[in-house]
Amino acid sequence: MRWFWLSMGCFLAAANAASPPEVGVVITPLIAVDIQPSDQADAWESWTWLRASAKQRMDRGRWFLGINADHNVRSGQDIEAIWRVSAGESGWAGQAGKTHLRVGNLIERWGKLDLLSSLDVLNPKDLRAGPLGNIETARAPIPMAVWQVGTDTIRAEFSYAPFPEGDHIQMVGSDWSVVKPGMMEGFIGSMSKLDGPASTLLAAPIAQLSEALGKLDPSAQRAFADAAKQMGAPEQFGINGNVGARFEAEAQGVDAAVMVANLRSPIPITRLGPNYRLVIQNKRLPGLDQLATLGAEAPITTDWPRSWMAGTELSSVAGPFGLRAEAVWWSNKVHAQRWLDATAVPSTGTGLAIDYTQSGRFYMAIEGRWEHMLSPVDGPFLTKADVFELGTTARISLANDRLELLAAALVNLSFGDWMSRPEVRWVATDSLSMGLGAVLLFSSTPPPADLSAALSYGGGPISMMGDNDAIFFNLRWSQ
Amino acid sequence: MMIRLLLSVCLALTASPAQAEDNADTIIATAQKVQRIESAIQQIEMVLVSKNGARRHRSFEMKTKRIDGLNATYVRFSKPTDVAGTQLIVLERSGKSDEQILYLPALKRTNRIAGRAKKGAFMGSDFSYEDFDFSDDPKATHTLISSNDTTWVIDTKPGPESSYGRIRSTVSKSDHLPRQVEFFDAKDHAKKLLTIQQTATQNGAVLPTHSVMKNLNRGTSTELKVTEWQLNLPPDEIPNETFTIGFLERNG
Numbered sequence: 167m168r169w170f171w172l173s174m175g176c177f178l179a180a181a182n183a184a185s186p187p188e189v190g191v192v193i194t195p196l197i198a199v200d201i202q203p204s205d206q207a208d209a210w211e212s213w214t215w216l217r218a219s220a221k222q223r224m225d226r227g228r229w230f231l232g233i234n235a236d237h238n239v240r241s242g243q244d245i246e247a248i249w250r251v252s253a254g255e256s257g258w259a260g261q262a263g264k265t266h267l268r269v270g271n272l273i274e275r276w277g278k279l280d281l282l283s284s285l286d287v288l289n290p291k292d293l294r295a296g297p298l299g300n301i302e303t304a305r306a307p308i309p310m311a312v313w314q315v316g317t318d319t320i321r322a323e324f325s326y327a328p329f330p331e332g333d334h335i336q337m338v339g340s341d342w343s344v345v346k347p348g349m350m351e352g353f354i355g356s357m358s359k360l361d362g363p364a365s366t367l368l369a370a371p372i373a374q375l376s377e378a379l380g381k382l383d384p385s386a387q388r389a390f391a392d393a394a395k396q397m398g399a400p401e402q403f404g405i406n407g408n409v410g411a412r413f414e415a416e417a418q419g420v421d422a423a424v425m426v427a428n429l430r431s432p433i434p435i436t437r438l439g440p441n442y443r444l445v446i447q448n449k450r451l452p453g454l455d456q457l458a459t460l461g462a463e464a465p466i467t468t469d470w471p472r473s474w475m476a477g478t479e480l481s482s483v484a485g486p487f488g489l490r491a492e493a494v495w496w497s498n499k500v501h502a503q504r505w506l507d508a509t510a511v512p513s514t515g516t517g518l519a520i521d522y523t524q525s526g527r528f529y530m531a532i533e534g535r536w537e538h539m540l541s542p543v544d545g546p547f548l549t550k551a552d553v554f555e556l557g558t559t560a561r562i563s564l565a566n567d568r569l570e571l572l573a574a575a576l577v578n579l580s581f582g583d584w585m586s587r588p589e590v591r592w593v594a595t596d597s598l599s600m601g602l603g604a605v606l607l608f609s610s611t612p613p614p615a616d617l618s619a620a621l622s623y624g625g626g627p628i629s630m631m632g633d634n635d636a637i638f639f640n641l642r643w644s645q
Numbered sequence: 646m647m648i649r650l651l652l653s654v655c656l657a658l659t660a661s662p663a664q665a666e667d668n669a670d671t672i673i674a675t676a677q678k679v680q681r682i683e684s685a686i687q688q689i690e691m692v693l694v695s696k697n698g699a700r701r702h703r704s705f706e707m708k709t710k711r712i713d714g715l716n717a718t719y720v721r722f723s724k725p726t727d728v729a730g731t732q733l734i735v736l737e738r739s740g741k742s743d744e745q746i747l748y749l750p751a752l753k754r755t756n757r758i759a760g761r762a763k764k765g766a767f768m769g770s771d772f773s774y775e776d777f778d779f780s781d782d783p784k785a786t787h788t789l790i791s792s793n794d795t796t797w798v799i800d801t802k803p804g805p806e807s808s809y810g811r812i813r814s815t816v817s818k819s820d821h822l823p824r825q826v827e828f829f830d831a832k833d834h835a836k837k838l839l840t841i842q843q844t845a846t847q848n849g850a851v852l853p854t855h856s857v858m859k860n861l862n863r864g865t866s867t868e869l870k871v872t873e874w875q876l877n878l879p880p881d882e883i884p885n886e887t888f889t890i891g892f893l894e895r896n897g
Contacts, residue, residue, distance in 0.1 A: 190726030228896070259895060266895055275753035275894075302751050314895070318886045416890050418738060421755075483759035523758065526766035526773070566695050566865055567769045596701045596725045644726040 187222035196640035198298055198605070204633050206346040206615070208242035213295050215303050219254060227260015230270075236303070238294070240340065242347050246384040255307045266314040271307045274325055276412065276425055277517075278479045278490035281557035281576065282535035284515030285425070285477045285492045288325060288410060290432055292334040296342030296631065297587055297605045298638060306334055320415045325427075328407035332399075332470070333432045338391040339384065341634045344548075344620055350387075353446070353617035360451045398434065398468035406430065420482040427475050431500045431510070434470045438506035438621075439463040446618055447505060471510045473498035490519040501539060502547040504622045512540040527563040532556065548627045554579040568593050572603070581626025582610035597644055604637045669787035669799045676821040684710040684883050688873040693770055696864035703728065703768060710883045715739060717888040721896070728768065732893045742806060748893035755890050771837060771860040771867040775808060796824070809836070820851045835861050847876055 195214040203209050214237040221230035232254020240246045257270010268274075277285030280301065289305045310327040338345040357372045400406040410427035438446075441460045445452060452460055477494035492515075499513040514537070521531035535555045542551035555578050562571040570591040577584040589603030609632030611625030623630055691703040704724035710717050715737040722731045730750035737743050745758040766773055784804030790813070791798045801812040810831040814823045822844065828837040843855035852874055859866040875882075886892050 188723050188729055190729055192726060268895070273753060278754065280752055280754075305753070314891070316891075318889050318891075321891050414891070418741070419744060419757075421890050481755070481757055483757045486759055488757050488759045521756070526769070563769075566863065568695075596727070642727075 185223045187220055189220045190644060191216070191218045192302075192642065192644040193217075194300070194640060194642045196298060196638055198636040198638035200341075201604075201635040201637060202633055205243070206348055206613075207341050207633055208240045208347060211238065211240040211298075211341065213238050213298060215300075217254060217302065224260065227258060229258050231256045232271075232307075234303075234307075240347075244384055246339075246388075248385075248388070253307065262313075264315070268310075268312040268314075270309070272310040272312065273305050273307045274310060274312055275305075276410075276423075276477070276479070278481050278492050279517045279519050279533050279535065280531070281559065281574070282517055282533045282555055283492065284494045284517060284535065284537065285479055287427065287429060287432070287475065287494075288327065288408070290331045290333045294334055294336050294340070294342070296340075296634070297585060298636075306331065319417065321413070323412045323414070325410045325412070326407055327409075328404040329402045330406075330408045330430045330432075332395065332434060335433070336388075336391070337395065339387060342631060344630070345617060346614075346620065349614075349617045349620055356449075357445075357451070360445075360449055394466055394468070395434070395436075396468075397466065399470055400430070420480065422478070422480040424478045425476070429473055429475060431471050431473060431498075433500050433502075433508075434468045435500055435508040435510060436502075436506060437467045437469075437508065439465050439467070443505050443507075446621065449618065466506070471498055471500065473510065486522060488521040488523075490521070492517050499539075501543050501549055503543055504545040504547045504624075506621050507545070507547075509543050511543055514538045514540065527567070528561070530558070530560040532558045547623065548625075548630060550580050552580065572601075576628070578626045578628055581629060583626045583628040583632070584608050585628050585631075599642045601640050601642075602637070603640075605635060607632050607635055669789040669797075672789065672797055672799060672816060672821075673787045673801070676816060676823075682709075682711075682877055684708075684876075684878045684880070686875045686878065686883065687871050690868075690870045690872055691768070691770060692868040692870070694866045694868065701725075701769075703770075708883050708887055710885070710888070712885055712888070717885075719883075719887050719892075722768070730897055731768070732896065734888050734893065736888060746890060746893065748897055750897050753894075753897060755893055771858045771863075771865055772869075773808070795819070822851055822853065837861060845871075845874075847874065852876070 193214065193216050195212065197210065197212040199210045200207055216235040217232065219230065219232040221228055233251065234254040235249070235251045237250075238246075238248045253271045255271060255273055257268065257272060259268040260266070274288045275286060276288060277283035279285075286305075288310070289308055292299065292303055292306045295303070308327055308331055309329050310325060312323060312325045314321055314323040316322050336343045338350060339347050341347070354372065359369075408427065408429045410425060410429070412423055412425040414421065414423035416422075439460075441452065441456065441463050442465050474497040475494060477492065479490075479492040481488070481490045483489065494515045496513045496515075498510040500508055500510045501513070502508045515535060517533060517535040519531055519533040521529070523529045533556070535553075535557075537549075537553045537555075539546075539551045555576065557574070557576045559574045560572070563569070564571070570593065572589040572591060573586065575584065575586040585605065585607045587603060587605050589601045591599055591601040593599040607628055609625065609629035611623075611629045611632075613625075613630055613632040614620035614623045620630075685708070687707045689705055689707055691705065693701040693703070695701075702724065703722060705720050705722045708719040716735075717737065718733075718735040720733040722728045730748075732748040734746050735743055736745075747756045747758055748754070749756060767776065786802045788800045788802075789797060790800050795818055797816045797818065799814050799816060801814065803809050803812060808830070809828050810833055811829040813827040813829070815825040816823050822841065823839075824841050826839040827835060828839075830836045838859045838861060839856060840859075841853040841856050843853070844851050845854045846852070852871060854871040856869045857866055858869075
């Protein structure tokens, strides 16, 4: 029904069209093949992203309608295919008296950094494809209203997202998830062989559970994982929504903004029950007298805390360089801890970027970020009390813009690991281009081999994916 | 410079006569004066022609307005799909180099174009961002090279910040509109050639509707065709906020 009313609204609005509608579609298929196949990684995977959009300007505003879809095929221990369709950016933007209003399924951008932004908080991130994804698919639109008031140079903007979503992350079963393909099944399979007072009693049921899991369709496994991720999420009454205010000013050669928001965390505090954790940690089944306690305990609890945040951003130029900066403070930022635990503590983030362009055919940007926990947590997982990162992107255009050399790199100085994504792209026509590239990961700590090692992993996020080096081929067709 | 005026909206009053002004500075000053308009909206088709003749098409809307005596330009691309939504504003700054801000829809943010980047190609074309610079560089000097019954030929030596070493303009005496502009690099090698192939008249003003810029080194060219235009609009038609970052972000 939502689609129907949205379409009807657009149709009626078209009666006052000030220009013909712009209609477009972009399809981006990609196939990636692992360079170093392993049991815990898919041998190959493909992604196909589709973006269809239409927009039209009216006398006092514009409507826009978008559909996003993606198809992911993964081939490893089994072959999975996942199809997902969602509303793209859709809604209406225009004048409301002397103010401006945007309503609909929106992407609203805060922050000035691209690779390492800490301020880009209004939309959930879509990280399912890991480094195979692109910047256009990295943000997911959500229902939102944005009201803006002010002058040409000073503005105040208030946003309200009634139904916030968590980041789109696959926790289980993908090359880019914490629990890699086969880890869960492997652990449950091994449980029937664990020592412990209850081993005689539990061996047979655990073996049955393992067998049942083995027979479970990948889609059913994903459904369980998704359900677990949604546990504890507040009801969507609207009063649990995200609210934000941004005040921005622009002057000759500089623009700056400060913002404040009250947000639901994009990642939950997920905790494994203490007794379940002991089983995994010690690789030992509980005593018979502990079984009742184990049975009464929720295996996993999930909580979605709220946090205040305040931030500032700035962009300017200095000689031949563009300068961008941002800083953010969180009252209650969620940090993961080892053994499937998490806690929320006050934190800060600071980022700086410098970019350089020459002749329109060379572009390079370097970004740096420092994230700091104001109250360090015990056993941080994939993070540290202080994390320093560097990111860079570069593009060289050759042969009359027919050939592009692209590169992106991310260095985590705190963990000593880094990744790069070089790509050669041939622009055949305005509508069609194709690229050949690689995702190269350099680990300081070997990636985990099993569930226990994954949940207690002490390395960084790049190292965790360290065995996923791949080469990829992609197409981009637009019309 | 002539090219800058041409790309902004390039208008000349047909009523302006060829006067006895065989002085380059006077000709340029008159040309700038008669070509100046208060506001315009143009729909433009840009065709990029490669060395082997392959053609790539771009469509964009250009809005220009004089605000407090200074030029402001807004450009928004609508085709092809891959660049649709890309926007650019160019703001003339008194006594300073122009300010250029680009909005890239994929990034959902604005990017300030700094220093040498202004000399780069505009959206892959043979025009550079610098060509959209409206400033009449006070350091530029003009020399009248020749004159006949219909045209003046003027050499302009731009200021040190320009990527051009010399610009030769052939200016029509009838309307003060340049019909041909040759761009030379610092070593005085011919770099680019602009020709105006078609014009249209509206409300006593002349608008170049078909221009071609050739890159003589690369063998490429860019055609600009103005398909629709509105000139000297009421002030409210193009509000000043069109030339702000806030506008770019709202329309991304």
